Amino acid sequence: MRHKLILWDIDGTLLYSGGVAGEAMRAAMTRVYGRSSDNERRAYAGKTDQQIILETFPDRPAAELLSQLDVFTATYLDILSEWAEAFRTRGRVLEGVVDVLRRLRAEGVVQSLLTGNLAPVARLKLDLMGIAEFFDFDSGAYGSDSPRRIDLAPIAAARAAQRHGRVFAHADIVVIGDTPNDIACARAAGARAVAVATGPFSIEELRTHAPDAVLPSLADTGTALAAILAE
Secondary structure, eight states: OOOOEEEEOOBTTTEEOTTHHHHHHHHHHHHHHSSOOOOOHHHHTTOOHHHHHHHHOTTSOHHHHHTTHHHHHHHHHHHHHHTHHHHHHHOEEOTTHHHHHHHHHHHTOEEEEBOSSOHHHHHHHHHHTTOGGGOOGGGOBOTTTOSOGGGHHHHHHHHHHHHHSSOOOGGGEEEEESSHHHHHHHHHTTOEEEEESSSSSOHHHHHTTOOSEEESOSOSHHHHHHHHHOO
16 A cells, blocks of 8 residues: 555546536525636636635625635525536536546555535535546545635645554655646645646646646546655
8 A cells, every 4th residue: 555645636646527516616606705806717726715705805804704704605505506407518628637546546555636616515416427436535635625725735745644543745746737826735745746738737837837747638547646645
């Protein structure tokens, strides 16, 4: 069994929602806060849901906005649940993901999530795409935990240590994501950063942020595993 904590980003790394999740989030923002953000996808990439809310309403006090976070979360979850069929139809698990998840499970590593998604939304997305079985959700960190993505890796490491009775630190932790924010998050925790160019950023753009490895996708299982499990 390998002593590794693998922390996966969701959107653009594991799956693509076909725009349904973004539409559901904007609908929830409109219901709860009165309007939604009109930023394009790249402006959201790598940010936590809390951060997106705060940036959408800079004229409102942060405490006021976040006091409604539970209501927003429930509303977002309800809408996404109502739109489950559209999510399954328009969304997809990205190429190579299932094979890599299976191989990592066979290696005995802990696989969890480091995502800007609110925790129940993260679970629903993976349930709808049929890949929730691979993840130890209680060892992850989410957009529910902090507006700042850079805070999330230490939160996940602490949760994983408590659950599994061993400390995960530095190279024991691998953050996999498709944005510069994922790389920065790994760097802040001294973790290994594996970037995949399956989101809105190219290999060249990701490489400028100096991850430990950059992959065009997860389609080549052997290459992906070598990048993720390297010491």
